[in-house]
Amino acid sequence: MIIAKSNQMVMMDQKAIKAYTIPGVVLMEHAAMAVCEMVPKGSQSILVVCGVGNNGGDGFAIARNLIQRGEKVTVLGVGNPLQLKNDAKIMYDCFAHIETGLFWYEVCSEKKLDQLFQNCDVIVDAIFGTGCNRVVSDGYLDVIGRMNQRKAYVISVDIPSGVNSDNGKIMGVCVKANLTVTFTLPKLGNILYPGARASEALKVVDIGIPQKILEGFVFEYETIDQDTLKRLPSRRTDGHKFTYGRILIIAGSEDMSGAAYMSALAAYRTGTGLVEILTHESCRISLQCALPEAIVRTYQDSNKSLEKVFETLNLDNYDAILIGPGLGQSDVAKRLIELTLAQPSVPIVIDADALNLLSENMDILLASSAPIIMTPHVGEMSRLTQFPSEAILENTIEFAQAFSKSNQVITVLKSHRTVVCNPEGFTCINLCGNDGMATAGSGDVLAGVIASLVGQGLEPYKSSVFGVAIHSLAGDLASDNIGRHGLMAKDIIEAIPKIMMENDQLND
Ligand SMILES: NC(=O)C1=CN([C@@H]2O[C@H](COP(=O)(O)OP(=O)(O)OC[C@H]3O[C@@H](n4cnc5c(N)ncnc54)[C@H](OP(=O)(O)O)[C@@H]3O)[C@@H](O)[C@H]2O)[C@@H](O)CC1
Ligand SMILES: [K+]
Structure with a gap:
């Protein structure tokens, strides 16, 4: 199985968007729908935790699709919502039109935070994806701590938040997931320890990057596996x-x-x-x-x-x-x-x-x-x-x-x-x-x-x-x-x- 570096992933996404004119939100929607497939149907209550980058954009799209499916969903945003831009902002706007629970960490009372984490049996982790570039601190640290204390089933989007996608190192703290759904190709951080240990299972899904784009890349990394x-x-x-x-x-x-x-x-x-x-x-x-x-x-x-x-x-x-x-x-x-x-x-x-x-x-x-x-x-x-x-x-x-x-x-x-x-x-x-x-x-x-x-x-x-x-x-x-x-x-x-x-x- 081929493994991608995060800059290769960005280049592939960009090539699909620019050279093949596939809108970024289409890729994001595919990514979201693939994650929704992995969320157990009829869950009691699903908490989707979103950052303000594109991984968070995936999260908002996931929340919308789960609501469409009839699930009970709450969203917790972490970070400054004013930083949301481009595809992530579009996905946020699409979600914000739906009447449902959206809370921002910065303005959430302690009591409300406790309640959000106590009431859910599934958590979707969409805080950071391939863009986690520094040590996790402040509100992010607190939220990841709460996610890891909770006995809910945790699905990480692309990579457990807090794992460096290029070397598997943990940026201070990371989400401990039951499943990670990663897009197009696994990243080094999904494969290398200690990051690989942050998720019990890994599923790679296709989000519509044309095969021709993949063929145009030289990938230096591969796994040795059953195949x-x-x-x-x-x-x-x-x-x-x-x-x-x-x-x-x-x-x-x-x-x-x-x-x-x-x-x-x-x-x-x-x-x-x-x-x-x-x-x-x-x-x-x-x-x-x-x-x-x-x-x-x-x-x-x-x-x-x-x-x-x-x-x-x-x-x-x-x-x-x-x-x-x-x-x-x-x-x-x-x-x-x-x-x-x-x-x-x-x-x-x-x-x-x-x-x-x-x-x-x-x-x-x-x-x-x-x-x-x-x-x-x-x-x-x-x-x-x-x-x-x-x-x-x-x-x-x-x-x-x-x-x-x-x-x-x-x-x-x-x-x-x-x-x-x-x-x-x-x-x-x-x-x-x-x-x-x-x-x-x-x-x-x-x-x-x-x-x-x-x-x-x-x-x-x-x-x-x-x-x-x-x-x-x-x-x-x-x-x-x-x-x-x-x-x-x-x-x-x-x-x-x-x-x-x-x-x-x-x-x-
Ligand atoms: N259309 C597309 O392009 C598609 C993209 N896709 C998805 O995009 C993901 C990559 O998105 P991304 O590049 O926006 O990075 P992401 O992981 O969301 O994080 C960036 C944000 O986090 C912040 N930040 C980072 N570290 C931090 C820290 N320690 N502590 C605090 N903040 C920190 C950083 O802040 P900044 O450095 O700008 O200050 C920025 O705001 C990828 O994994 C996949 O899920 C798929 O849907 C396919 C289509
Ligand atoms: K994530």
Whole structure:
């Protein structure tokens, strides 16, 4: 699903109004009618709270349409009514001709305010939409506080008032909604935390912006959701094992052979034809027993042993390389990264320990000419950038975009809302997955899935986007089966083939 920035929304509305001569009030009326559809019929009493911008204009039109439908409606205006202008003023005037209760906050007694909020079972929040540009204060603060105390069903128009539509930040306080009805496309603030948490549900409705206008825009942001995999190319039916990719997974160390196993198995389950593992000698037997389908090559604890292995290993023969899961922090691991990044053309997925080692010497990354995907979690990103984790967590998109641009890599920044971006600034935000997936080995699985897709010939950015989708949808399926508490990385891997099969069936 495409996501819009607020300036793009304004441009689209303006283009519809100016170039396509669709009057603004027509768009507003469509918006209002779409919201009315979501208001439960036969409510006891509906309170529509309107600001003095265009979001408030929507509110006045909603109130009028609900009255037309026979509902009992009261309107509370907040702000200076003299600021109402253009379409919002027209909608206010249309509403003001109807004999019904309209109260302005500034001239409302405390008793009347209490009464308005006590008597309603539905509240429509039309205070601020995409125009909320500063910290909420004064009367707005009081009204939003009252809305949040009330146990009514709250519907926010376009975005919960108080959420910044461009970054999801809360401007001091925001409305807590049961449902948000947003127009044309979701805005970043509808999708990003903490703003996304302000509404339990989100519905996107069409208000009549011509499709041609949307086609004329370049949207940098998209969600990763249930529909993402519909675009995954279908598997060739006439292939042999090398058609589906030969990948090298450089992973595992004395204490962590499991990480190599998780990545390799996940890659096979995602469809790779042949997985080879390069690991420490101590992991050989356990890996061969656990995953006999994989070819296992090993090195010992010395750079000399490693260089000997590399003499016989031609990295150009692989379609993709994954380096990092459970690799450890030894000098041999450091050398492994240098040797791997020195090859010029095979795409490399860099994960876990390899990220930590790289953070000590970013010059290796900058010198590499190979296509690179990096999959840090917030802590690893903190080590890579030297910024505190808290700052990164608050601005995942900005950090991922800046990292991709300055290092010319694809970044998969893992958090409760994983972000994938490329050096050109195109960004996908993951809406799937669950907290049960925050478990050991889950990252190894994701890295294996992405490496598998790259190895099957998909372009690195797409592989990362589809990889995050497969991983999180598999996590959701696993949690449907066994719940979130005891979910383990193995359960995610087990669900991957089912997700791929269901997707094939949908696309057939
Ligand atoms: N025909 C159209 O164009 C369509 C528009 N549509 C609708 O328009 C919405 C966008 O409208 P918008 O741009 O007028 O902004 P909106 O969110 O109403 O707020 C602006 C007002 O709030 C004020 N204000 C802001 N922050 C504040 C604060 N913290 N504390 C106090 N005041 C604050 C700000 O004041 P100012 O900065 O001017 O002093 C201004 O008065 C969009 O979300 C959608 O619902 C749809 O119907 C489709 C057709
Ligand atoms: K709103």
